[in-house]
Amino acid sequence: MGGNPPCASCKLLRRRCAKDCIFAPFFPSEDPHKFAIVHKVFGASNVSKMLQDLPFQQRADAVCSLVYEANARMRDPVYGCVGAISAxxxxxQQLQMQLAMAHAEVLCFQMQSDSSSSSSLLNQRLELDEGGDDKYSILLNNNMAMSGVPQSMNYSASSNVFPESLKRESLWI
Known part of the structure; x- marks a missing residue:
């Protein structure tokens, strides 16, 4: 017989592998498990139809996707790769929440170490007119929001009373 060995598909289906076999370039005889799992999940006829509908350049990617999905379906018959994607x-999402918490903690530590600059911002803000949308007002409001001070509190320039949350040493205790 001297010719090429049959591809994994033709070997599994026990048929002669033609020169123009659509499976031969993608399912070599050295890797029979690859076609066996795709055949079990999708069926040889469906895989053949899918590959024939695609241009040759896209078939290798399609075969990789089919093999991946077939493996995922064998592990999780209900959800397949969607279960892995969902997980x-x-x-x-959990890592993003942890990152946001870490950023908040870093900001808190920075605010603690920069307490002198925060108090100077507060003093500068107290000297400005109420209701201004200047940079000090925005910075102070951001600092107060991070320290838990309600933004609706009224700070007049004549008032020397500071809220308790601004006097605290640590914001996380």
Whole structure:
């Protein structure tokens, strides 16, 4: 017989592998498990139709996707790769929350170390007219929001009373 060995598809289906076999370039005889799992999940006829509908340049990517999905379906018959994607999305959300908490903690530590600059901002703000949308007002409002001070509190220039939350040493205790 001297010719090429049959591809994994033709070997599994026990048929002669033609020169123009659509499976031969993507399912070599050295890797029979690759086609076996795709055949079990999708069926040889469906895979053949899918590959024939695609241009040759896209077939290799389609085969990789089919193999990946077939493996995922064998592990999780209900959700397949969607279950893995969902688990990864949940993990990303949890990590984003942890990152946001870490950023907030860093800001808190920075505010503690810059307490002298924060008090100078407060003093500068107290000297300005009420209701101004200047840069000091915005910075002070951001600092007060981070320290838990309600933004609706009224600070007049004649008042020397500071809220308790601005006097605290640590914001996380």
């Amino acid at each position: 990864l999305q949940n993990q990303v």
